[in-house]
Amino acid sequence: MSEPLLQVEGLETTFFTKAGALKALDGVSYTIHRGEVLGIVGESGCGKSVTSYSLMGLLDHPGKVTGGRALLNGVDLLSLTEEEYQKVRAKKIAMIFQEPMTALNPVLTIGQQIDEQLFQHTDLTPAQARKHSIEMLAKVGIPSPEERYSNYPHQLSGGMRQRAMIAMALALGPEFLIADEPTTALDVTIQAQILELFQSLQKEMGMTVQFITHDLGVISEISDRVMVMYAGRSAELAPTEELFRSPRHPYTASLVRSIPVLGQRVDRLPTIEGVVPSLMERPDGCAFQNRCPYQTAECAQAVPPFTELSPGHFVACFHPLEAK
Amino acid sequence: MMSFILRRLIQTLIVIGALSFFCFYLMSLMPGDPVDMMISSNPNMTSEDVSRLRELYGLDQPVYKRYLNWVSTLAQGDLGYSRTYRVPVTEILGPRLWNTFILSGLSLIFSLLVAIPLGVFAALNQGKKLDYFINFFAFAGISLPSFWLAIVLILIFAVQIPLFPASGTMSVGTDMTSFEGFFDRIKYLILPTLSLSFMSIGSFVRFTRSSMLEAMRNDYIRTARAKGLSRSRVLIVHGFRNALLPLITVVALSFSSLFSGAVITETVFAYQGVGQLVLASIQSNDFNVAMVSFMISVSMVLTMNLVADLLYGVADPRITYV
Ligand SMILES: Nc1ncnc2c1ncn2[C@@H]1O[C@H](COP(=O)(O)OP(=O)(O)OP(=O)(O)O)[C@@H](O)[C@H]1O
Ligand SMILES: [Mg+2]
Numbered sequence: 261m262s263e264p265l266l267q268v269e270g271l272e273t274t275f276f277t278k279a280g281a282l283k284a285l286d287g288v289s290y291t292i293h294r295g296e297v298l299g300i301v302g303e304s305g306c307g308k309s310v311t312s313y314s315l316m317g318l319l320d321h322p323g324k325v326t327g328g329r330a331l332l333n334g335v336d337l338l339s340l341t342e343e344e345y346q347k348v349r350a351k352k353i354a355m356i357f358q359e360p361m362t363a364l365n366p367v368l369t370i371g372q373q374i375d376e377q378l379f380q381h382t383d384l385t386p387a388q389a390r391k392h393s394i395e396m397l398a399k400v401g402i403p404s405p406e407e408r409y410s411n412y413p414h415q416l417s418g419g420m421r422q423r424a425m426i427a428m429a430l431a432l433g434p435e436f437l438i439a440d441e442p443t444t445a446l447d448v449t450i451q452a453q454i455l456e457l458f459q460s461l462q463k464e465m466g467m468t469v470q471f472i473t474h475d476l477g478v479i480s481e482i483s484d485r486v487m488v489m490y491a492g493r494s495a496e497l498a499p500t501e502e503l504f505r506s507p508r509h510p511y512t513a514s515l516v517r518s519i520p521v522l523g524q525r526v527d528r529l530p531t532i533e534g535v536v537p538s539l540m541e542r543p544d545g546c547a548f549q550n551r552c553p554y555q556t557a558e559c560a561q562a563v564p565p566f567t568e569l570s571p572g573h574f575v576a577c578f579h580p581l582e583a584k
Numbered sequence: 585m586m587s588f589i590l591r592r593l594i595q596t597l598i599v600i601g602a603l604s605f606f607c608f609y610l611m612s613l614m615p616g617d618p619v620d621m622m623i624s625s626n627p628n629m630t631s632e633d634v635s636r637l638r639e640l641y642g643l644d645q646p647v648y649k650r651y652l653n654w655v656s657t658l659a660q661g662d663l664g665y666s667r668t669y670r671v672p673v674t675e676i677l678g679p680r681l682w683n684t685f686i687l688s689g690l691s692l693i694f695s696l697l698v699a700i701p702l703g704v705f706a707a708l709n710q711g712k713k714l715d716y717f718i719n720f721f722a723f724a725g726i727s728l729p730s731f732w733l734a735i736v737l738i739l740i741f742a743v744q745i746p747l748f749p750a751s752g753t754m755s756v757g758t759d760m761t762s763f764e765g766f767f768d769r770i771k772y773l774i775l776p777t778l779s780l781s782f783m784s785i786g787s788f789v790r791f792t793r794s795s796m797l798e799a800m801r802n803d804y805i806r807t808a809r810a811k812g813l814s815r816s817r818v819l820i821v822h823g824f825r826n827a828l829l830p831l832i833t834v835v836a837l838s839f840s841s842l843f844s845g846a847v848i849t850e851t852v853f854a855y856q857g858v859g860q861l862v863l864a865s866i867q868s869n870d871f872n873v874a875m876v877s878f879m880i881s882v883s884m885v886l887t888m889n890l891v892a893d894l895l896y897g898v899a900d901p902r903i904t905y906v
Contacts, residue, residue, distance in 0.1 A: 318806055349812030362803040365822050366902055377811040412901040
């Protein structure tokens with residue numbers, strides 16, 4: 261296996277809210293290899309976006325990374341200053357956001373929004389930047405890209421806007437791309453098109469991708485390996501096929517079991533008995549204990565470590581299921 | 585776009601027409617017409633003289649006829665005579681209007697120059713000391729009465745430290761076209777402008793701050809940062825550019841309120857503006873002056889409304905005029 265491009269170890273992110281410190285992430289660990297797509301799944305609020313923002317240095321005000329490391333090519337992203345981050349973003353790591361409606365600036369044209377980062381990071385002249393941007397728009401399958409270049413976001417459909425977002429993210433040829441639920445806000449047929457585009461671009465450019473979604477169907481299609489998150493922690497990480505065939509964490513198992521047919525898309529993650537504990541009152545020990553059929557006294561005492569049960573298969577559980 | 589402007593202009597004219605009739609009617613209800621005044625100043629007048637005079641002025645006709653007469657002379661460019669000053673309305677109103685226009689325009693520019701950076705700074709330092717300080721300053725600006733501020737300014741900068749003249753519009757006999765004349769005007773304008781500006785600075789700061797906060801909360805700000813743009817570019821091109829949209833309307837509309845609000849400042853500083861004149865003309869039943877000034881204020885509000893809409897359309901690509 262190729263060397264890891266990104267190594268995240270024990271990532272911890274806290275929101276210092278008025279009501280008290282809220283540990284949104286409490287030990288997230290994974291690696292992503294060059295050219296690989298890592299899928300991240302988990303229920304709403306489990307910290308998928310916060311993980312991405314932590315890597316990008318984009319946390320909102322009361323949020324701070326309070327622990328861990330995130331090595332990109334051996335450089336710890338978490339120790340970068342804002343100025344250093346500005347040089348890394350878009351060039352080394354780019355990000356695609358969930359809501360194409362609100363993620364684009366309504367008062368600037370699509371072209372201006374792609375061009376500006378070219379001006380920021382390269383010495384291209386306006387004419388060269390324009391040419392490059394239009395090429396990018398064409399590359400992501402936007403018809404009549406010259407025209408779209410001077411359109412404002414509201415003049416594009418949701419699917420086209422998401423394509424423009426992708427063009428924007430890929431404009432500087434980043435080596436690592438974070439896609440935070442890029443298809444969730446789109447309707448199903450458009451979702452499939454965007455996903456297809458995404459896969460072909462990823463193969464063509466040999467990009468390394470962290471792909472976040474709610475949708476197990478999408479995950480199974482697109483990713484090489486999958487990480488399951490639960491309440492701000494890594495729960496399980498394994499190659500996609502193995503994770504679906506032989507989940508070892510009880511939470512993953514219940515997720516997988518509740519998919520009606522493997523490969524069929526579901527909009528939301530299937531519901532499981534019980535409620536996710538609020539981050540404010542995360543119990544001592546395993547966060548999943550109150551919903552877990554295998555719970556024992558041990559689970560309330562300590563947080564189960566994220567350990568490698570078999571080569572490449574990590575689980576954070578004291579009572580992992582048998583391998584199938 | 586052109587048809588939108590045309591339609592809005594027609595609407596505006598209709599509104600002005602309707603309001604002018606309403607105002608004309610109200611003025612006609614005021615006790616005492618010019619003839620009554622002549623009677624009181626000339627006890628020898630006979631009742632025949634009175635009815636002859638009424639006929640001469642057209643005062644015996646019903647209100648709507650008098651209104652139509654007034655409109656038709658107005659349409660010919662004749663604004664009538666001031667009964668108090670015995671000169672054409674244009675002659676008395678023109679320079680006054682210009683003075684007020686200078687005062688309120690200057691005050692608007694000054695307020696924006698001060699308020700926008702303050703508002704942006706406050707927003708960027710939300711919840712910190714600087715934010716509280718600026719907010720306090722803004723509230724003080726909004727709540728302190730402008731005549732009080734005017735007096736304080738006079739006491740400090742004209743009496744204690746005599747930097748500026750305490751009142752007036754310009755020094756007597758200065759040549760307005762010369763360089764000295766220009767500086768002379770500026771000298772007289774500074775204190776009135778300051779006192780007129782405080783209130784609008786206060787409200788502009790509040791507006792800028794809140795719309796900047798609003799803009800910075802948007803998802804596209806995160807997108808902009810994710811592109812590795814510099815902090816200043818994110819703030820100005822993405823944040824401020826969007827924060828400007830709600831400000832446009834507020835600023836355009838506040839110009840007309842500055843214009844009419846200048847009356848207090850003009851009075852305290854004995855500044856020869858239109859506000860003072862309007863007050864005096866209503867009190868002294870100077871019908872033509874009052875009507876014309878009224879028409880000007882109304883047109884100002886409506887025009888600034890139109891300007892706001894047009895600017896908004898230029899600034900926000902989502903708005904199209906149909
Ligand atoms: N600005 C904030 N202030 C306080 N807490 C926050 C803030 N942003 C996120 N959080 C906390 O972090 C947790 C994780 O949020 P995050 O947005 O990462 O969830 P997610 O997994 O991306 O969910 P979704 O699938 O709905 O996008 C949330 O439960 C929330 O409590
Ligand atoms: Mg999210």
